[in-house]
Amino acid sequence: MQEMLRVEDLWVSVDERQILKGVNLSINYGEVLVLFGPNGAGKTSFIMTLMGFPKYAVEQGRIYFKGEDITNKDVYERAQLGMGVSFQRPPTVRGVTLRKIIEIISDGRINKEGFVEYAERLNLSGHLDRGLNDGFSGGEIKRSELLQLMVQRPDMVLIDEPESGVDLENITLVGEAINMLLGKDKVKDPKRSAIIITHTGYILDYVNADKGYIIFEGKLICGGNPRDILSEIKRHGYRGCAECR
Amino acid sequence: MSISKIYLSDIRVRAERVKDKKAAIGPDIDLSRYSEHIERGRIENLEGLSRQAKEAAVMAGIDVKEEVRSGSYIQVDHSVVYERINKAYEGKLEIMSTTEALSKYDWLEEYYWRVIPVDQDKYTAQAELNMTHGYFIRVFPHQKPEYPVQACLLVAGNYISQNVHNIIIVEEGAELQVITGCTLAKRDAEGVHIGISEFFVKKGGKLFFTMIHSWADNFHVRPRTGAIVEEDGAFFSNYVLLKPVKSLQMFPAAYLKGDRSSAKFNTILYGLKDSYIDVGSRIVLEGEDTRGESTARAIAADESVIYSRGDLIAKTRGYCLAHLDCRGILFSNKAKIYAIPQLVSDGAIKAELSHEASIGPIAEEQVEYLMSRGISREDAVSVITSGFLNLDIPFIPEFLDRNIKEVIKATAKEAL
Numbered sequence: 001m002q003e004m005l006r007v008e009d010l011w012v013s014v015d016e017r018q019i020l021k022g023v024n025l026s027i028n029y030g031e032v033l034v035l036f037g038p039n040g041a042g043k044t045s046f047i048m049t050l051m052g053f054p055k056y057a058v059e060q061g062r063i064y065f066k067g068e069d070i071t072n073k074d075v076y077e078r079a080q081l082g083m084g085v086s087f088q089r090p091p092t093v094r095g096v097t098l099r100k101i102i103e104i105i106s107d108g109r110i111n112k113e114g115f116v117e118y119a120e121r122l123n124l125s126g127h128l129d130r131g132l133n134d135g136f137s138g139g140e141i142k143r144s145e146l147l148q149l150m151v152q153r154p155d156m157v158l159i160d161e162p163e164s165g166v167d168l169e170n171i172t173l174v175g176e177a178i179n180m181l182l183g184k185d186k187v188k189d190p191k192r193s194a195i196i197i198t199h200t201g202y203i204l205d206y207v208n209a210d211k212g213y214i215i216f217e218g219k220l221i222c223g224g225n226p227r228d229i230l231s232e233i234k235r236h237g238y239r240g241c242a243e244c245r
Numbered sequence: 246m247s248i249s250k251i252y253l254s255d256i257r258v259r260a261e262r263v264k265d266k267k268a269a270i271g272p273d274i275d276l277s278r279y280s281e282h283i284e285r286g287r288i289e290n291l292e293g294l295s296r297q298a299k300e301a302a303v304m305a306g307i308d309v310k311e312e313v314r315s316g317s318y319i320q321v322d323h324s325v326v327y328e329r330i331n332k333a334y335e336g337k338l339e340i341m342s343t344t345e346a347l348s349k350y351d352w353l354e355e356y357y358w359r360v361i362p363v364d365q366d367k368y369t370a371q372a373e374l375n376m377t378h379g380y381f382i383r384v385f386p387h388q389k390p391e392y393p394v395q396a397c398l399l400v401a402g403n404y405i406s407q408n409v410h411n412i413i414i415v416e417e418g419a420e421l422q423v424i425t426g427c428t429l430a431k432r433d434a435e436g437v438h439i440g441i442s443e444f445f446v447k448k449g450g451k452l453f454f455t456m457i458h459s460w461a462d463n464f465h466v467r468p469r470t471g472a473i474v475e476e477d478g479a480f481f482s483n484y485v486l487l488k489p490v491k492s493l494q495m496f497p498a499a500y501l502k503g504d505r506s507s508a509k510f511n512t513i514l515y516g517l518k519d520s521y522i523d524v525g526s527r528i529v530l531e532g533e534d535t536r537g538e539s540t541a542r543a544i545a546a547d548e549s550v551i552y553s554r555g556d557l558i559a560k561t562r563g564y565c566l567a568h569l570d571c572r573g574i575l576f577s578n579k580a581k582i583y584a585i586p587q588l589v590s591d592g593a594i595k596a597e598l599s600h601e602a603s604i605g606p607i608a609e610e611q612v613e614y615l616m617s618r619g620i621s622r623e624d625a626v627s628v629i630t631s632g633f634l635n636l637d638i639p640f641i642p643e644f645l646d647r648n649i650k651e652v653i654k655a656t657a658k659e660a661l
Contacts, residue, residue, distance in 0.1 A: 079619035095632030
């Protein structure tokens with residue numbers, strides 16, 4: 001299988017604090033990877049670095065996407081190349097409606113009926129004319145993020161903690177939405193890849209992941225079958241996993 | 246029958262007394278510089294306006310085809326050049342110049358200079374002593390025209406003082422939308438526009454008033470606006486300024502006299518070049534269970550100075566609720582914004598008044614968020630700025646809407 005993303009010896013700091021300490025990773029086209037890790041391990045920092053947010057300073061290492069070195073490209077350029085992110089806590093943009101953003105993102109690729117149908121499937125029709133994330137509940141934020149990504153259609157999807165702040169009823173909907181986004185509700189989209197960050201592992205009940213990793217104290221440890229890894233974490237805890245490596 | 250000579254004589258005396266009185270706020274204007282008098286001929290339809298005038302009118306929100314308008318009133322310099330009610334709305338409302346209305350209706354004495362004091366300052370005095378028309382619009386009881394009435398007050402000449410007096414009466418149970426565009430045919434014109442606007446919303450009536458100002462570098466503007474709202478009535482005011490102006494000072498007020506009446510001001514100010522802009526809104530809550538809301542959004546670019554004021558004044562012994570929301574963004578390190586909210590509870594022990602005021606940059610976090618969706622930095626700033634300004638105003642022609650967004654995009658780009 002062809003490689004979509006390669007990360008080589010990535011060292012990242014935020015506000016002078018070392019967060020990632022030499023991460024190496026490779027993801028092929030169509031592969032879905034789940035990243036486990038305790039709070040503060042560097043999970044969010046990792047995907048925000050992949051997306052190119054300037055707050056995350058790359059001190060060492062390279063990031064290659066579809067064969068191109070993107071280490072010095074900005075967020076917009078990476079999105080244009082086919083990367084997209086679902087935020088855990090996106091900012092509120094008052095006065096700019098969800099509908100407006102979807103229209104801009106779609107750039108004519110999807111007609112109005114198309115995205116209204118997506119919105120209906122995600123139970124977000126009533127939110128299209130509200131300010132972006134303005135007063136949205138946890139579940140609504142996740143669904144809104146996924147709706148935007150459905151319209152954006154990135155090749156590499158980065159999803160930060162899809163289950164956090166979401167009630168049980170909404171987790172099903174969020175899980176279905178991720179499957180829809182990854183094309184897994186139909187025949188698998190051979191091109192779209194994903195990195196999904198999870199703290200609890202609940203999302204594995206809904207999404208079929210190919211690989212799992214634990215990120216601990218800024219380093220990737222314990223790669224393998226995601227369900228096996230989740231069992232190990234449940235049995236030994238993150239520190240136990242780190243020590244047995 | 247015209248209004249009484251005694252009343253007219255009395256207000257003229259009062260005006261004479263203050264013809265040199267400076268306004269309480271805003272830079273003083275030497276009105277003697279603007280003494281030209283220019284009359285213009287009537288036109289058959291709005292296509293009859295000169296190309297320059299037509300373009301300016303469109304930029305001020307005027308629909309020259311009049312397709313989605315219930316009526317039109319156009320004034321150029323010191324002449325009324327056009328007034329018309331669309332056939333479907335005949336008998337539902339009337340439109341004429343205030344000069345004509347004053348000679349036709351003796352009862353207008355109850356409305357003329359009854360909200361704005363004629364002796365407020367030299368500008369109110371000028372409007373009375375050298376009045377050059379203005380519009381009179383009245384919608385009859387329980388009539389609700391589907392489309393707005395449009396009024397355009399255009400200045401085509403140089404060194405003139407256009408002194409208009411506008412009166413709008415929304416009779417009991419009626420509803421009316423009015424779009425007023427005030428603008429210049431020549432971008433290098435020098436002069437002053439003084440506009441007295443007195444609005445009356447009767448019991449259960451609703452007035453949706455949108456004013457779009459499109460001035461230029463050498464033009465002064467001094468509107469004086471007041472609305473009286475009776476019980477269960479509602480007054481909605483949108484004000485938009487997106488072009489440079491030499492100086493503009495106004496502080497429109499809504500007096501909620503009737504119980505359960507309400508007022509909402511939405512003010513959008515875009516300071517360009519060295520514009521001096523001092524704009525406020527005042528809501529006086531006098532009736533019980535009255536409601537007020539005032540939203541102001543200001544962007545100061547280049548070397549502009551913006552004063553964004555807001556007063557909420559509660560005077561009722563009953564319950565009332567009002568909120569003021571005043572926000573600004575600075576696009577240039579040579580620009581200035583003053584946000585001045587004021588809450589006054591005058592013996593109104595049950596009044597709930599609140600305000601929030603802020604001045605700050607566009608959040609970088611928001612820009613990066615939109616960039617991660619594949620939107621360029623320039624477009625992201627433009628979208629956030631448009632959203633901040635809250636430009637979702639009904640019946641604004643598409644062309645104008647597009648132009649507003651282009652202005653924002655150009656200025657936002659400079660600010661990056």
